[in-house]
Amino acid sequence: MAEVLVLVDHVDGAVRKPTLELLTLARRIGDPVAVALGAGAEATASVLGEHGAVKVLTSDAPEFADYLVVPKVDALQAAFEAVSPAAVLVVSSAEGKEIAARLALRIGSGIITDATDLEAGDEGPVATQAVFAASYTTRSRVSKGVPVITVKPNSAPVEPAPAAGTAEALTVSFGENATGTKVTSRTPRESTGRPELTEAAIVVSGGRGVNGAENFPLIEALADSLGAAVGASRAAVDAGWYPHTSQVGQTGKSVSPQLYIASGISGAIQHRAGMQTSKTIVAINKDAEAPIFELVDYGVIGDLFAVVPQLTDEINTRKG
Numbered sequence: 001m002a003e004v005l006v007l008v009d010h011v012d013g014a015v016r017k018p019t020l021e022l023l024t025l026a027r028r029i030g031d032p033v034a035v036a037l038g039a040g041a042e043a044t045a046s047v048l049g050e051h052g053a054v055k056v057l058t059s060d061a062p063e064f065a066d067y068l069v070v071p072k073v074d075a076l077q078a079a080f081e082a083v084s085p086a087a088v089l090v091v092s093s094a095e096g097k098e099i100a101a102r103l104a105l106r107i108g109s110g111i112i113t114d115a116t117d118l119e120a121g122d123e124g125p126v127a128t129q130a131v132f133a134a135s136y137t138t139r140s141r142v143s144k145g146v147p148v149i150t151v152k153p154n155s156a157p158v159e160p161a162p163a164a165g166t167a168e169a170l171t172v173s174f175g176e177n178a179t180g181t182k183v184t185s186r187t188p189r190e191s192t193g194r195p196e197l198t199e200a201a202i203v204v205s206g207g208r209g210v211n212g213a214e215n216f217p218l219i220e221a222l223a224d225s226l227g228a229a230v231g232a233s234r235a236a237v238d239a240g241w242y243p244h245t246s247q248v249g250q251t252g253k254s255v256s257p258q259l260y261i262a263s264g265i266s267g268a269i270q271h272r273a274g275m276q277t278s279k280t281i282v283a284i285n286k287d288a289e290a291p292i293f294e295l296v297d298y299g300v301i302g303d304l305f306a307v308v309p310q311l312t313d314e315i316n317t318r319k320g
């Protein structure tokens with residue numbers, strides 16, 4: 001089978017879940033060849049091999065940490081030239097999409113971003129996307145060059161499929177632009193103990209109906225009972241009730257969890273654009289005419305200050 005390049009998203013050798021999802025999709029169209037870059041790259045080989053990578057190309061050059069984006073593009077291009085793959089898959093994060101776009105431009109290929117599914121086709125991989133604020137679903141393929149495709153987290157299951165996972169050093173020649181933007185400092189993000197919002201299997205979000213930052217602990221308690229991430233609507237963020245890093249929507253983060261619970265969120269198109277591809281959607285809102293009820297799988301018409309604590313207590317009781 002043809003080989004498929006998969007750019008690995010990892011932190012000091014700990015592979016993040018969206019990369020394992022990419023390996024599941026890559027196996028549908030070929031033999032996955034993983035590309036791991038930066039500190040701890042070689043340590044990823046075992047886990048990647050367990051999930052289908054036939055080979056892991058690694059490089060731990062300091063440029064990946066010291067400079068932004070371009071060194072990774074140089075490395076991915078080097079891997080592309082060494083492997084001649086049938087496709088290149090990248091996690092659909094802000095950095096991932098920039099890397100993918102730069103690579104596509106360099107190799108003269110088409111690009112598909114924010115895919116939610118991938119399958120083999122007679123003329124190349126066919127990607128599924130949710131477009132126009134997730135109001136439509138499209139299926140498309142790249143018609144020029146080798147497809148470069150970014151895939152949203154939670155688009156595929158993580159499926160172990162033991163393969164060789166042989167680690168090989170990747171030789172990278174960095175171009176003059178690789179050192180154009182230097183990282184001058186880093187500040188560790190404060191850990192909440194909750195899953196990363198864009199990768200979480202369950203997301204609980206609060207909106208204008210929460211009626212103040214002092215009430216967001218209700219949303220957090222429900223999220224913690226489910227092992228979920230906490231999100232917020234733009235209205236809640238603009239009011240200063242919750243950090244912008246937790247905003248879900250067109251100008252925030254796009255999520256696609258297995259379960260999305262919207263509490264006190266009316267369902268404006270801006271918010272729907274960021275969560276409408278969730279597998280199951282539950283809304284809690286006292287306004288029976290709220291637009292959010294047009295797209296939910298389950299709706300609760302009621303006061304969130306009564307419903308959310310009861311739901312949290314019931315979940316905790318069943319867990320206990």
